[in-house]
Amino acid sequence: MNYNRKDYTDDQLLALYKAILKPRMIEERMLVLLRQGKVSKWFSGIGQEAISVGSAEALDSDEYLLPLHRNLGVFTSRQVPLDRLFAQFQGKTTGFTKGRDRSFHFGTNEHHIVGMISHLGPQLAVADGIALADLLEKKEKVTLVFSGDGGASEGDFHEALNVAAVWGLPVIFMIENNGYGLSTPSNEQFRFRHFIDKGPAYGIDALQVDGNNILEVYDTVRQAAISIRKNPRPMLIEAITFRMRGHEEASGTKYVPQELFEKWAKKDPVENFEKYLLDELVLTQKTMESIKEQIKAEIENGLQKAFDTPMPEVNREEELQDMYKPFNQEVIRPAADTKTEKRFVDAISDGLRQSMERYPELVLMGQDIAEYGGVFKVTEGFVDKFGKSRVRNTPLCESAILGIGLGMSVRGQKSMVEMQFADFVSAGFSQIVNNLAKSHYRWGQNADVVVRMPTGAGAAAGPFHSQSNEAWFFHTPGLKIVYPSSPYDAKGLLNAAIEDPNPVMYFEHKMLYRSITQEIPDDYYTIEIGKARTVAEGTDLTIITYGMGVHWAKQLQQELKDASLEILDLRSLLPWDKDAVRAAVEKTGRVLILHEDTMTGGIGGEIAAWISEHCFELLDAPVARVASLDTAVPFAPPLEQEFLPKQRLREKVELMLSY
Template sequence: MNYNRKDYTDDDLLALYKAILKPRMIEERMLVLLRQGKVSKWFSGIGQEAVSVGSAMALDADEYILPLHRNLGVFTSRNIPLDKLFAQFQGKKTGFTKGRDRSFHFGSKEHHIVGMISHLGPQLAVGDGIALADLLDRKEKVTLVFSGDGGASEGDFHEALNVAAVWGLPVIFIVENNGYGLSTPNSEQFKFRNFIDKGPAYGIDALQIDGNNIVEVYHTVRQAAISIRKNPRPMLIEALTFRMRGHEETSSTKYVPQELFEKWSKKDPVETFESYLLEELVLTPKVMNAIKEEIRAEIEDGLQKAFEVPMPEADRQEELGDMYQPFNQEVVSPASGATSEKRYVDAISDGLRQSMERFPELVLMGQDIAEYGGVFKVTEGFVNQFGKDRVRNTPLCESAIVGIGLGMSVRNKKSMVEMQFADFVTSGFNQIVNNLAKSHYRWGQHADVVIRMPTGAGAAAGPFHSQSNEAWFFHTPGLKVVYPSSPYDAKGLLNAAIEDPNPVMFFEHKLLYRSVSQEIPDDYYTIEIGKARLVAEGTDFSIITYGMGVHWAKQVLQEMPEISADVLDLRSLLPWDKEAVRNTVANTGRVIVLHEDTMTGGIGGEIAAWIGENCFELLDGPVMRVASLDTAVPFAPPLEQEFLPKQRLREKVEAILAY
C-alpha cells in the first residue's frame, strides 16, 4: 500500500488512525456477540472501513451523509454515542428507531446522517434533495451518498445521477466497488469496465481511488468537497475495495475465489495504515496500545449500558401515533368575504399559488410544469411569478423526484410533486410507500411532500392514463390521502395538505378540472383533513362516496326525484371520517358505498366492513357496493362506459329501495 501523507500533520494521521480503528474493533466485538445470540444480524464492513471513515472525516460535521450497510465508520466518525448505537443493534427502545428497525436502517438529524432503507438505490435521490435545498439556500455545503456496485444496477442510481447533473447539485456519489452484489460478481452485474466510465455520459466529474487507502480517500473527498462548495456540481467517486466477510454473517463466502482473499488481505486498510504509522514513527507501540485500550473501554462501557436497557414494551398508542409527524391543524378562514367563480382546475391553481406565497420554502417539481404550465395548465404563469428555482421542470424520473422531496424535508423545505398522470406514480411507488410513509415512524424524520395525482377515467384515454389507484396508498400507514370533488374543497384541502408536514397523496379527477365550477373565496383558506361533508340529505338510504362518485350520486338523485338520500362526500380517505359515516348510517339504515376504482380491493370494501362491524345494529339491510369492473380501463368509449359504475349505480339504488 502506497501511503502519501502529503502535507498532513502527525495529529491529522493519528486522528484518521483512531477513526478507522474504532469500527474495526466494534465489528470484532459484534461478531462475538452475534455468535452469542446477543445481536440478531450483522452486515460486516471489515476490509472497507477506509471508504466510510475517510469520507466522513473529510466533510464538515453539519454536512449530510447517507450511508448503507457497510458504513459503520460513518456513524463512529460522527461520534454517535456507542450505548445508543448498540441499543439500536439490539432493538432496544433507546436506539435510534425505538426497536422498529435494525442495524444501520436509521438516521440521526443531530449527527447529519440519513438512514437507509433495504432497497438501497432510493437513498441517492434523497441525497439529491438535501443538496438541492442547500443550493437553493445558497449554503456552501456538500452532501455525500453511498452506493454499492450491486445497488448501482437499480434505476434509482441512474435517475439520481441524471437529475444531479442536470440541476448542478452539490452531491458526491461514492460507489463502493467491492466486486460483488451479495454473491453476484460484477461480471454478471454490468458490462462496462469501471464506474468512472459513467461520469462523462452524465456530464459529471468522475474519479477512481484506492478504497483501502484511508489517506487517499480522505484527501480525495476533502478536495472534492472544497471544490464543490465553491462550484456546486455533482461528482462520482469509485472506491475500489473488497468485502472480507459474507454479505451478512449467516452468508458464506464460498463463491469468492480464495486468491482474492489472499490478495486483499495484504491490503487490509487498518493493518496497513497501522504499519505505515509505526514505520513513520507517527505511532509508537505504547501509544497504539493506549489508543486500543481506550476504544476497548469505550466499547465495553457502551455495551454494558445497552445491555442494561430492557427490551421494549409495546405501547399501541405510541406505535400508532409515531406513524405521523404530530400536527394539530388550525383551520384558516378567508380573510375577507370576497369570492369569485372558479373551475376545479382554477381552484387548485389558486391554492397552489397562494401556498407558494405563504410558504417561501415550498418548491414545485414535475414534468413540464414550468414554462409549459403542466399538461393541465395548473401551474401556467408560475415561473414568471416565482422563478425556476421554485418551479422546476424535471426529467422523466418519478422515483428521483419523490426522493428529492424527502431530502428537502430533511432541510426543512416543503415540496409539491406533480405526477403528470396518477398512473405514472408506479415509477415512484417505492419511494412513496417505503421511504416517505415510513420515515417518521422509523427515525423521526417527517416527509413534507404533497404528491398531486391527476386521476380517473371517462376521457377515452385508455389503460395508462385513466386508472384510479387511491387504494394502493389508502393501505399504507404514514401517508395521508385526500380526494376533493368540488372547487371549494379542492382549494381548501390542497392548502391544508401543503401545510401538513406529513406526506399527502392529493387526487384530482381530470374530468372535473373544467366541467365543474363554484363560487369560492378569493383569499387563502383551509379545510380540515379527515372530515367528510354531507352534500345531500335524505331518509331513504345513504350513498358514501368521493371524487367523481359525488357527482354521479347527485345526478341519480336528480333523475329520481321521488327518493331522498344522504350523499356523504368523504373528501379525505386516509384518515377517513368514521363519525360522519356512523351518523349517516344511523340516519337512513341503508348504505351504498360508491367509488370509481375497481371493486376488488377498493376502499369501499374497507368502509363496508367497518360499517358491518361497528354499525350493525343501525342497519336495515346489507351494505351494498358499486364500483368499476375488475378490468383494466378500456380505451373505446362504449367499453369505458360499461367499465365505469355510473350505470350500475341506478340499478343498485333500485335494489336497495326494494330490499
C-alpha cells in the same frame, strides 16, 4: 500500499488512525456477540473501513452523509454515542428507532446522517434533495451518499445521477466497488469495466481511488468537497475495495474464490495504515496500545449501557401516533367574504399559488410544470411569479423526484411533486410507500411532501392515463389521502395538505377540471383533513362516495324524484371520517358505497367491513357497493362507459330502495 501524506500533520494522521481503528474493533466485538446470540444480524464492513472513515472525516460535521450497511465508520466518525448505537443494534428503546428498525436503517439529524432502507437505491435521490435545499439556500455544502456496485444496477441510481447532473446539485456519489452484490459477481451485474466510465455519460466528473487506502480516500473526498462547495455540481468517486466477510454473516463466503481473500488480506486498510504510521514514527507501540485500550474501554462501556437498557414496552397508542408527525390542524377561514366563480382546475391553481406565497420554503417539482404550466395548465404563469428555482421542470424520473422531496424535508423544506398522470406514480412507488410513509415512524423524520395525482377515466385515454389508484396508498400507514369533488374543497384541501408536515396524496379528477364551477373565497383558507361533507340530506338510502362519484350520485338524486338520498362525500380517504359514516348509516339504515376505482380491493370494501362490524344494529339491508369493472381501463368510449360504475349505480340504488 502507497501512502502520500502530502502536508498532513502527525496529529491529523493519528486522528485518521483512531477513526479507522474504532469501527474495526467494534466489528470484531460484534462478531463475538453475534455468535453469542446477543445481536441478531450483522453486515460486516471489515476490509472497507477506509471508505467510510475517509469520506466522513473529509467532510464538515454539518454536511450530510447517507451510508449503507457496511459504513459503521460513518457513525463512529460522527461521534454517535456507542451506547445508543449498540442499543440500536439490539432493538432497545434508547436506539434511534425505538426498536422499530435494525442496524443502520435510521438517521440522526443531530449527527447529519440519513440511513438507508433495504431497497438501497432510493437513498441516492434523498441525497439529491438535501443538496437541492443547500443550493436553494445558497449554502456552500456538500452531501455524500454511498452506493454499492450491486445497488448501482437499480433504476434509482440512474435517476439520482441524472437529476443531480441536470440540476447541478452538490452531491458526491461514493460507489463502493467490492466486486459482489451479495453473491453475484460484477461480471453478472454489469458489462462496463469501471464505474468512472459512467461519469462522462451523465456529464459528471468521475474519479477512482484505492478504497483501502485511507489517505487516498480522505484526500480525494476532501479536495472534491472543497471544489464542489465553490462550484456546485455532482461528482462520482469509485472506491475499489473488497468485502472480507459475507454480505451478512449468515450468507457466508463460499461463493468467493479463496485466492481473492488471500490477495485482499494483504491490502487490509487498518493493518497497512497502522504499519505505515509505525514506520514513519508517527505512531509508537506504546501509543498504539494506549489508543486500543481507550477504544476497548469505550466499546465495553457502551455495550454495558446498551445491555442494561430494557427492551421496548408495548404501547399501542404510541405506535399508532408515531406513524405521523404530530400536527393539530387549525382550520383557517378566509380573511374576507369576497368570492369568485372558479373552475375546479382554477381552484387548484389558486390554492397552489397562495401556498407558494405563504411558504417561501415550498418548491414545486414535476414534468413540464415550469414555462409550459403542466399538461393541465395548473402552474401556468408560476415561473414568472416564483422563478425556476421554486418551479422546477424535472426529467422523467418519478422515483428520484419523490426521494428529493424527502431529502428537502430533512432540511426543513416543503415540496409538491406533480405526477403528470396518477398512473405514472408506479414508477416512484417505493419512494412513497417505503420512504415517505415510514420515515417518521422509523426515526422521527417527517416527509413534508404533497404528491398531486391527476386521476380518473372518462376521456378515452386508455389503460395508462385513466386509472383510479388511490387504494394502492390507502393500505399504507404513514400516508394521508385527500380527494376533493368541488372547487371549494379542491382549494381548501390542497392548502391543508401543503400545511400538513406529513406526506399527503392529493387526488384531483381530470374530468372535473373544466366541467364544474363554484364560487369560492378569493383568500387563503383550509379544510379539515379527515372530515367528510354531507352533500345532500335524505332518509331512504345513504350513498357514501368521493371524487367523481359525488357528481354521479347527485345526478341520480335529481332523476329519482320519489327517492330521498343522503349523499356523503368522504373528501379524505386516509384518515376517513368514521363518525360521519356512522351518523349517515344511522339516518337511513341503508348504505351503498360508490367509487370509480375497481371493485376488488377498493376502498369501499374496507368501509363496508367497518360498517358491518360497528354499525350492524343500525342496518336495514346489507351494505352494497358499486364500482368499476375488475379490468384495466379500456380506450374505446363504449367500453369505457361500460367499465365505469355510473350506469350500474341507478340499478343498484333501485334494488336497495326496494329491499
